[in-house]
Amino acid sequence: MCPSEQRPITVDSTPGFYGIDHYGFPRVGADDPPDPEGYYPAYLGSERFQKYGYHVEELRGGFYWVTSAGYDAAFVVTGEGVVAIDAPPTLGENMLAAIEEVTEQPVTHVIYSHWHADHIGAASVYGPDVEIVAHRITRELLERFPDPKRPLPTLTFEDDHVLTVGGVELHLSYKGENHCPGNIFIHAPQQRVLTAVDILSPGSVTFMHCDASQNISGWYEAHSQILGYDFDFFVGGHHMHYGTYEQVKECVEYFADVLEGATAAVERFSRSDALVDILAATGPDRVFVGTENWINSMANHATRHVLEKRTGDGRLWWERLAGATTQTKYHAYTVLESIRLERARPDYRLRGTDPPPFQT
Known part of the structure; x- marks a missing residue:
């Protein structure tokens, strides 16, 4: 069957489901082609990943990418502590384990990419003494919908902020609502790494409904904003891979x-x-x-x-x-x-x- 051919509207009629066969979406089966060769990285099959459920990799100059294969986060080792970016629950305390693999320095700062629980819902693992940096809107949303696992930011900004820790600069920028209000760009110019979560996922077409984004016009605008940055590595928050500039351009083309x-x-x-x-x-x-x-x-x-x-x-x-x-x-x-x-x-x-x- 052609991948774009409309399937009949059926559902699994096994006991305990709905017992009907003409509502809802069909389950996708073996008639769909496999994902492109090379999409699934080697670490997935490693004994270590199977045991611990995470992978950590240095991108450049003390900037590390951490993944559970479904969700990504990052951290930067500086001369005066560790700056963590996000804390997905799928990683949870494995973020601490990943950091402890490469340094004895404590986490001193945490950056929230945005307020969604699937990306910062384990931020309480960093403890009560860290400085939490986020956009003003992110703090306002967390005040409105409090969650002890997502502690309130202690430092907020409006448009741009340069966070400098131990000689390492991270340039934070808010260019308007895209995936959600308050979602920011995090650029490490020395390491040439850009983090922009829930916009593009290198190697894939992202999760459904434009990664469940709220402002699609703003989300499309973010594509060109991403390409306006100078980077070699891209952290998008999802799907097993960090990306290169060329891989990001491929997603934008799609x-x-x-x-x-x-x-x-x-x-x-x-x-x-x-x-x-x-x-x-x-x-x-x-x-x-x-x-x-x-x-x-x-x-x-x-x-x-x-x-x-x-x-x-x-x-x-x-x-x-x-x-x-x-x-x-x-x-x-x-x-x-x-x-x-x-x-x-x-x-x-x-x-x-x-x-x-x-x-x-």
């Missing part, structure tokens, strides 16, 4: 194709004739079914555009990036909805006239 396909889908299926035909086909007493068919038509159109398009190097996306065949439909839906909700409308209905194109 999402440009998603935007291209979603834009074409909205233009095609939001014209009055196409919209009315789809909505009317299910009858006047099934408005939500007709609406779903309309949304699905756009998502399927965009998905097919992405998965059947020959990319910049001549290959298909599922041959280049992991997750393309399973995640693209979610990205397509999210991006086409952002086009409808966040982008300028080309027209609006005039009094006493027929609906214009792009009515909805």
Whole structure:
């Protein structure tokens, strides 16, 4: 089956599920192609990783990347202590173990990339005496939704802040809401490492719905902002790999194709004739079914555009990036909805006239 072909809407009907076979999403099986060769790193099969569940690797100049293979974090060893970046619960105390592998220095500073619990939900492991640096909005959100495992930041900033510890500089910058309010860029210029969490995941197409991001227009803007930095290594927060500048550009190219396909889908299926035909086909007493068919038509159109398009190097996306065949439909839906909700409308209905194109 072609990766972009729409599957029948079925679910597992084993006892204890729903006992029905016509609602929900199907489980993906062996008909999807495997992830690209080389996506799964060697450390996954090592006895050490199987035993301890984490991998730590120096990128350059005392800047270390730590991963549980699902979530990533980082730390920097300076002359006057360790600066930790994030604390995913999937790593938890393994962050301390990773740090203790390479230095006896204590953690003196912690940087929160953003407020989400899946990335800083184990920050309490660093103890009560660390300085916690974050954007002002991150502190405000944690004050509003308190969590003892995510201690409040002790130092906040508005736009830019340079954290200097033991002669090591980390440049923190907030360029506006992207994945979520308060999500920051963390640049280590001496080591040429950029950390920007939940934007891009080198080697893959990221988690569904543009990594569950809240402001898709801002999230797309962050792609070009990332490429504006000078870096050799990129830490994105997820999916087994740190990345190079070229690998980041590959992810940006993929999402440009998603935007291209979603834009074409909205233009095609939001014209009055196409919209009315789809909505009317299910009858006047099934408005939500007709609406779903309309949304699905756009998502399927965009998905097919992405998965059947020959990319910049001549290959298909599922041959280049992991997750393309399973995640693209979610990205397509999210991006086409952002086009409808966040982008300028080309027209609006005039009094006493027929609906214009792009009515909805």
